[in-house]
Amino acid sequence: MSKSVVRALKSMTVLLCIAAVCVTVLTVCNMFFPKYMPSLDAATANLINGICSTGKDSQTAFDDGYIVMLQESEHGVTLADFNKTNKSSKAEVLAVYGEPRGENTGAYIIESKSAGRDGDVIILTAYADGKIIGATVKKQGESYWQKLPADLFDKLEGVSGEVDMNGLIGKTGATLSLNAIDRAVNLSNKFALDYMTGIRDAISKKSSASLGGGK
Numbered sequence: 184m185s186k187s188v189v190r191a192l193k194s195m196t197v198l199l200c201i202a203a204v205c206v207t208v209l210t211v212c213n214m215f216f217p218k219y220m221p222s223l224d225a226a227t228a229n230l231i232n233g234i235c236s237t238g239k240d241s242q243t244a245f246d247d248g249y250i251v252m253l254q255e256s257e258h259g260v261t262l263a264d265f266n267k268t269n270k271s272s273k274a275e276v277l278a279v280y281g282e283p284r285g286e287n288t289g290a291y292i293i294e295s296k297s298a299g300r301d302g303d304v305i306i307l308t309a310y311a312d313g314k315i316i317g318a319t320v321k322k323q324g325e326s327y328w329q330k331l332p333a334d335l336f337d338k339l340e341g342v343s344g345e346v347d348m349n350g351l352i353g354k355t356g357a358t359l360s361l362n363a364i365d366r367a368v369n370l371s372n373k374f375a376l377d378y379m380t381g382i383r384d385a386i387s388k389k390s391s392a393s394l395g396g397g398k
Contacts, residue, residue: 219303219322221278221294223252227307227321231292234317234336235309237285248393249285252278257385260378273297274370277305279382283389287311291382295371299325299363306367310375314343318368327357335364343376345369 221227228245237249244250255261258279266275274297281291289311296305305322308315318336331352338351348365355361375382 219305221252223250223280227280230307230319230321231280231282231309234307234319235282235287235290235292237282237287239285244285248283248389250280250282251386251389252280253291253382253385257388258378259381259385260374265374269370269373272366272370272373274366276370276374279374280307281382281386281389283386284393287316288390289383289386290316291375291386293371293375294321295367295374297363297366297370299323300327300357300359301325304360304363304367306364306371308339308368308371308375310379313376313379314341315339315368315372316341320364323360325357325360325363328360330355330357331360339368342372344372346372 223245225242225245228250229241231250232239232241232244237244239247239249260279262276262278274295276293276295278294279291280294282288287309290309292307292309294305294307296303298304302324303322304320304325307319307321309317318339320336332355335348335352338348339346346365346368348361348368349358352361
């Protein structure tokens with residue numbers, strides 16, 4: 184066997200070993216750090232009730248269907264396709280929730296994310312007639328988050344369309360975190376305006392079902 188063939192075989196062996204290690208690392212990561220999946224649990228319902236009140240305590244709102252998670256088949260939008268079309272935004276819409284009952288009947292809440300300094304920043308933004316009525320962070324691990332003002336999300340109330348948090352707040356020392364909020368909220372706003380009719384129709388159907396005795 185020639186030296187060139189031996190060298191080629193050695194190179195292939197090294198590449199195969201590297202590939203095997205990469206696969207193993209990814210498998211372990213998926214086992215111990217599973218991909219985040221949005222869901223309507225009690226904690227999420229509590230956050231939503233805080234930015235878009237149902238008029239009920241959070242546990243009652245969660246248990247009795249005052250807050251619901253809308254399926255793609257209900258509002259008619261495939262989130263993966265929407266995110267792919269808006270890939271340049273560097274953000275994603277993860278889920279859509281609605282309030283078919285209570286104080287803010289017809290309001291809807293969009294969960295979106297964008298990468299910050301230390302990981303994904305996940306935001307919940309509530310809307311009525313396409314305008315923001317409340318917003319909060321659902322998940323973040325930003326090391327400079329405490330540099331952001333406590334009333335950060337209050338500044339979004341009444342906003343429709345594109346926002347510029349840096350312009351609203353100014354320098355904070357947490358620019359990357361603020362940029363992530365900007366991107367997540369802006370894509371959420373676009374989704375909220377583009378698909379408002381379908382979302383509200385889906386909530387209306389659930390509202391009718393609630394009046395009929397269902398959830």
